[in-house]
Amino acid sequence: MFIYEICYTLSREAEEKRERRRTMNAYETMNEVLVKLFSDIATIEEKAIITANFKDISNNDIHVIEAIGIDKAKNMTAVAKLLSITVGTLTIAINNLVKKGYVDRVRSNQDRRVVLISLTKKGEEAYHHHEKFHYEMIEATLEGLSEEETKGLVHALTNLKDFFNKYKR
Secondary structure (H helix, E strand, C coil), X not given: CHHHHHHHHHHHHHHHHHHHHHHHHHHHHHHHHHHHHHHXXXXXXXXXXXXXXXXXXXXXXXXXXXXXXXXXXXXXXXXXXXXXXXXXXXXXXXXXXXXXXXXXXXXXXXXXXXXXXXXXXXXXXXXXXXXXXXXXXXXXXXXXCCHHHHHXXXXXXXXXXXXXXXXXX
């Protein structure tokens, strides 16, 4: 009986060590993947977005265009809030996008102090081009995943977003 207990204990300890190694390998792999991914996203996105048709805009410009959207004109404060930047910073970006022909800026008829911004036809084309990149990115990410795996990935990414939101405050 004593030998059985020793063997059982050694076997359990060995399994616990293997589990710790698997956990550490998962942690190290996740850390490596996330650090590399964050490093690459902006560069890769910019290369995908900035094509012959849209060579005059930056990654920041395309995200301003995305925040403006194609539905209706928005006021500067609403767009600045979406981007988590000041209205002053947004004004500089909008001035450049107006000069490049991507954005229109008009004063509100109801309140002349309010500036409304919307996308021009060229801005809408850039918006759809960026939207296509994001669609393809999501399709590639979900390719081959089961519904359960997709739910798990969405849950994990939501946790990551929540973690980053804590640092925004």
